[in-house]
Amino acid sequence: MKVHYINILLFSLPLNILEHNPWNHYMKPHTYTNRSLCECELYEPANYDNDPQMKEVMENFIKQTQQRFHDYDDRMKEKRKQCKERCDKEIQKIILKDKLEKELTEKFSTLHTDIQSDAIPTCVCEKSVADKVEKTCLRCGSVFGGGIAPSVGLLGGIGEAAISAWKPKAIAAAIAAAEKAGAAEGLAAGNALGMEIVTAFLKAYSVDKFCPELLQSIGNKITYYDVAKISEIIIGKYEATCNVSTDTSTQAMCTDVGTKFKLIRNETMDFLPTRSGIKTKVIDFVEKAKFSADTQAAKVSSKITADLTAEKTGEIAATYGAWKTTIIASIVAIVVIVLIMVIIYLILRYRRKKKMKKKLQYIKLLKE
Template sequence: MKVHYINILLFALPLNILVNTHKKPHTTPRHTETTRLLCECDLYIPNYDNDPQMKEVMQQFEDRTTQRFEEYEERMNHKRQKCKDRCDKEIQKIILKDKLEKQMAEQFATLDTDIQSDAIPTCICEKSIADKVEKDCLRCGYGLGTVAPTVGLLGTVAVHAWKPAALKATIAAALKLNTTEISAAAKTAGDAVGAAKVIKLIQSTFKIQNISGQSLGSYITTNTYTDVTSIYEAVYEQIQWTCLPRLDGYLLVGGANPNDPMCSVVWGKIVPGLVGQGKGVSYNEVIQKTAETIVSDAKTTAVVKAAKVTSVKKAAVETTQKGVIDAASIELYNAIGYSVLAIIIIVLIMVIIYLILRYRRKKKMKKKLQYIKLLEE
């Protein structure tokens, strides 16, 4: 029997319909259950004995677990030791306290209690001027004795802390003050070296000793050694006058002078260019390029020399200022030393006064006690 629902006019009506089936229950085949059983021996066989990856994972787990247990044991031992040490200290304090209490009780028990109140003279309770001075001297000596090492220590520390900052500030101020002087000295030295370099290169390159009827040292100075045009024109004029032919009216005079080293150098630079397949080079172009190279080398030499002079001047300024600061710090050290010495002397005087007054007070007290004993007898 089955139940079917049919929607009729939006109403769900249950209909019971008898269904005739031709299946016979006694002929229906039954499902045979398959039994899966394990042997008793198979229950205790591990599944991953032959798996190397599983073995590696198990070994790692075991190693990490062992390491963590060891670390935990170390921490616990450390904590136990700390607790034990703290307990031992507390026990020692308690034992020491008990011993002190017992000793004090024994000492108080052995004291003579037969002291009458009238046996103590009244003059002892009255503070004399000597007692006041004694206590004041002791107090001053204690205070000054405590202050003296502190003054020496703090003074030394203060000087050491002040010295680097003062040295840095002094050097900076001195360099700023002497900047113009250092720059001028560096420029003068650089220009002198540059002019000497130009003269040396002209002599070695062109074999020229004089220009325009005056020596190279007179013509090339610290103000003109960087003027490429002036040097080029002077050298060109000297070479043209000596080595090249020129017109004198209607006559061609002069010419190449093979005996002059200057002419040999110039023609040695020009002739190789004239030979190569019609490609020539002008002698004035050669002179101009050579003059530019000479001036460039001289400028480089001048810059290097100026940098060296600047560093030397700055080092000299730093050395001078360092000497000044060292002298000032030595004076401060001396002042601190004198102050500490004065404080120590005052402390010694206070201690001596205290000892004298104490001795006198004890002497008076001894006489008073002897007088009291005589009166009691």
Template structure:
């Protein structure tokens, strides 16, 4: 029975070796690719393990596929080794530079410690924070900024109330003066507007009376050459002269003129002169009669114009005063808002400056404490 066990074990060992070699062979031949053309015939070769030697030199030297694989492997290996050498050289250079920097820092630190020891040996043992020297750059960054912030805070805290006080006083004085000026301007504008409206009303009255008394319509006014407006509606001589001239030119003195195109005008004038006795024994002149009626019309127009002027002036003054006062009040409100905004902005700036001053002061004290502790440690 023992003999059978031994034979089984001895048979299993070569069988295992055979299977392993077959597996290795299959792995090598599985990745090899053979290019074929359409005209080539597929030739299959079958080799057994007993027909070849796996590790013989001719299998590597004579096989072109194995040779190309070996060349690729050598090339990739050389490239990786070269890259590795480059990385190692860079790392060595970095380490060398870092070591030199560290050495320089250590040397500088030793020099500073020696100089501090030499200088502190001659100093007094009782040292205050005020006696410590400060670098010029630190002084420019800390003390100058600190003093500037403190000065801005003090100046701003003094300016803000003054701006509010004097701004209110100046703004109140300006408002009073602006209201007075607004009323004066409103009075002037109201008077001008009232005079214009009164003159327009007077012109209407004169034109209406001319039509009523002499039958002078708009067309007849154009024929008379009268352009009545706000500046000449009170000119009695001009109106009288124009009526008398056209009365004579149109031959209104004869009875036949009453049948022409201007019969209404001629008949009205002839009737008024006849009532005064122009063609009777009294000898009253036509021009005098016309002038008398024109004076009445102008007097009536002046009365109407004066009444309308007063009413229109009062209304215009009230309107312009309200407008100007509203403009002054709106400007005053906007200026008041601007002053309040500027005061708030100044106070915010002052607050920021004070905060910066306190932060810098705290940092400077903290740094001075560290220096004092360092000096004490060096002395110990």
């Protein structure tokens, strides 16, 4: 196929353009690769092991691998040896350096001592012991006179104020403790007296024979002023025994109890119902016992409180006196020491002024 381009180039240029045509090119046929069973048998493991060429290849591989491992071990041994030698050399250098530094330090110190002691000529002006003592005492006397003497009075005032503030608080604490202990002792004494009075009233009303377990319970399980429980126990026992039993001795005991509690009609007095009669009598003697117990508790509490207060106050006063004496003695001792130091300071100061005056006179004469 030919095309002429005239308009652009101003002359005709024939171009041959090949047109692509799928039916004109050559097509190569596809070849298939097939394997037969006889060919696959060549690559079985048994054939590999028995093949002399494969055996030779494997032996060469094993030899080369072993040789490489041996070479690697040799190189590692050589490197370790070199590292160890280098480390040993460094250690030897450090030890030698430390040794040299130590020797040089000892030599320089010896040389420095020799120079200080012998090489440099010195002129030592030795002072007498009196001058040294005078100078020291002057310094101490000035310190004691100027700073410590006022501080002694301040410390003494602080100590006195501290123990003076401690004494009222200690006495108040002792009184509170004495009151607490007195109250506990008074309560115990009052309870004991109340139990004793209630037990005596129950025995007087023949309750100890009629209901002995009640007397054993008072003070352990039942308080002596528990009117409700005491009344209920006596009423229950009376109703369970006297209204059912026909025994002569039991009836006689019930008669005795009923007469004393005014539960049985009598020619001289009226009778009361069982509950109100027993409860009235129990309230009566429990109130008497409670009044006596409170009186006894107050008496014992006041006595114990007074005794303990006197004892603790005496101990506090003795302690306060001992501390005060100790503080006063310490202050007096310090003041005496300060006065002695001040006197020594004044004497030495006078001597020093006298010496200075003489020196000034000698200097004046020399100048003239």
